[in-house]
Amino acid sequence: MSDWTPEEQIRRLSRRGLLWGAGAAVVAYGTLHWLDNSATEDGMGWPFKRVLGLNEKLAGLYLSNRSHAQEFPAGDAREPKVNGPYGLESEIDVANWRLQVVGAAEGLAVTLAELQALPVVDMVTELRCIEGWSCVVHWTGCRLRDFVAKYPPKDRKIDVERLETLPPYIGMATPDGEYFVGLDMASAVHPQTLLCWAMNGEPLTQGHGAPLRLVIPAKYGVKNIKRIGTITYATERPKDFWASDPEGYDWFAGL
Amino acid sequence: MKKATGEAVLVKKHPLAIRWFHWINFPVLTIMVWSGLLIFWANRNGPITRFGQPMFPDWFFAPPAPKWLPAWFPTDIAHHERVIYSLTGRLAEGMAWHFTFMWFFALNGLAYVLYLMFSGEWRVIVPKLASFKKALLVALSDLHLVPAAKEDGKYNDAQKVAYTGVILLGLVMLLSGFAIYKPTQAFWLTGLFGGYVMARWFHFWTTMLLCAFFLVHVAQVARAGWNNFRGMVTGYALEYRERKAEPPAPPEPAEEAA
Numbered sequence: 073m074s075d076w077t078p079e080e081q082i083r084r085l086s087r088r089g090l091l092w093g094a095g096a097a098v099v100a101y102g103t104l105h106w107l108d109n110s111a112t113e114d115g116m117g118w119p120f121k122r123v124l125g126l127n128e129k130l131a132g133l134y135l136s137n138r139s140h141a142q143e144f145p146a147g148d149a150r151e152p153k154v155n156g157p158y159g160l161e162s163e164i165d166v167a168n169w170r171l172q173v174v175g176a177a178e179g180l181a182v183t184l185a186e187l188q189a190l191p192v193v194d195m196v197t198e199l200r201c202i203e204g205w206s207c208v209v210h211w212t213g214c215r216l217r218d219f220v221a222k223y224p225p226k227d228r229k230i231d232v233e234r235l236e237t238l239p240p241y242i243g244m245a246t247p248d249g250e251y252f253v254g255l256d257m258a259s260a261v262h263p264q265t266l267l268c269w270a271m272n273g274e275p276l277t278q279g280h281g282a283p284l285r286l287v288i289p290a291k292y293g294v295k296n297i298k299r300i301g302t303i304t305y306a307t308e309r310p311k312d313f314w315a316s317d318p319e320g321y322d323w324f325a326g327l
Numbered sequence: 328m329k330k331a332t333g334e335a336v337l338v339k340k341h342p343l344a345i346r347w348f349h350w351i352n353f354p355v356l357t358i359m360v361w362s363g364l365l366i367f368w369a370n371r372n373g374p375i376t377r378f379g380q381p382m383f384p385d386w387f388f389a390p391p392a393p394k395w396l397p398a399w400f401p402t403d404i405a406h407h408e409r410v411i412y413s414l415t416g417r418l419a420e421g422m423a424w425h426f427t428f429m430w431f432f433a434l435n436g437l438a439y440v441l442y443l444m445f446s447g448e449w450r451v452i453v454p455k456l457a458s459f460k461k462a463l464l465v466a467l468s469d470l471h472l473v474p475a476a477k478e479d480g481k482y483n484d485a486q487k488v489a490y491t492g493v494i495l496l497g498l499v500m501l502l503s504g505f506a507i508y509k510p511t512q513a514f515w516l517t518g519l520f521g522g523y524v525m526a527r528w529f530h531f532w533t534t535m536l537l538c539a540f541f542l543v544h545v546a547q548v549a550r551a552g553w554n555n556f557r558g559m560v561t562g563y564a565l566e567y568r569e570r571k572a573e574p575p576a577p578p579e580p581a582e583e584a585a
Contacts, residue, residue: 078335090560
């Protein structure tokens, strides 16, 4: 080595560098190709699902119900666009609507008047669509945590302040079952998670989910299901419309 | 290349660690920008304005198709975005890639900053107060508007400002990204950016600045030539020095490092 001129040395170093570069390019291309072609789980490559699962676990470490989404003055509220017609195709008879609760007392069906007897909450928060737009909206409803306390899962001694006493998941679906979401219990009992019957001071329109919709600022808009027909207490992770094949979105979708 | 005169010597340019951080960052950042565009193009955000201007430029959603494109090339605007680069309708994919590769971007960047701090390399990168004025002179001389000043040290002042600036840009990138990733949990951070919409604005425009940095960087590297580029691959550059009995002369200033 010491006999070599600097020109020879740098040529040697360059050759080594280019070989490294070529090797790295092959490894990088192979990795990306593998990622892009990996077997899918619920419409998304499994390595991504694993990482999203890890992100969710990590979020669980700093996720706290003491963190609140920003609230705005009522004057900032706007009319959000009507988005997502799934599960809303048919007309609904609001007067005869009942909220079915699966996993609670047998045959439990709750009326809107019964929900409105729970403490009423007014909240002005930002609805954030997963596609990027957001809109400040004034919501009126009751807390899901109060609902869980009033209509608890059967055969359980629950305390909404203590997550370990609750089933790990809640699922919700439209009456026709065409649209459905799954929620982790921590997000479900967040104090800003509401079952809403009014938007910007008016009863919900059909397009915005009459008679009852979920508002959950800790999740993207896709989880804010309209026209809730059934609420299910679940021990297994409930199916979620956008996190199912072939859509492939992240199940957690937490903000 | 300039004509070689004097004695050839190998000069150590970039430590191995920095070369790895640099070259890992390139594909990772490419993937972040690409997947970011998949997210960005998922939906056109309507007439949201900031500072009297559309928050995101219209031409970025639907750039006019270049005339030289062959007729068979799909340039229709599918919904309201163009399909030409097939970047629309891939939101779930974009999010999956973005929220996977953000870790490589963050960790590589963190490792780079820690390395700069503990190796002492930060001294050659961090600008001094006087650097900002001198950086302007370097930029003007690069544009052939003023004669080039004599340089000493590994980087000129424009480089110091640019390389430190791009680290800060990366930091704003990460923070604004986290502010939109968890605006409810990180409400304080989102608030610091002026809310969710403004955090998106910052995230978008820092990306544009980063892309601008990239273009200037590549142009400067091309201008500086092979010997300089080789420095980022091998760690060494070849320099020619006059043979003297006296203490070694300072390296020749003519070659521009980028």
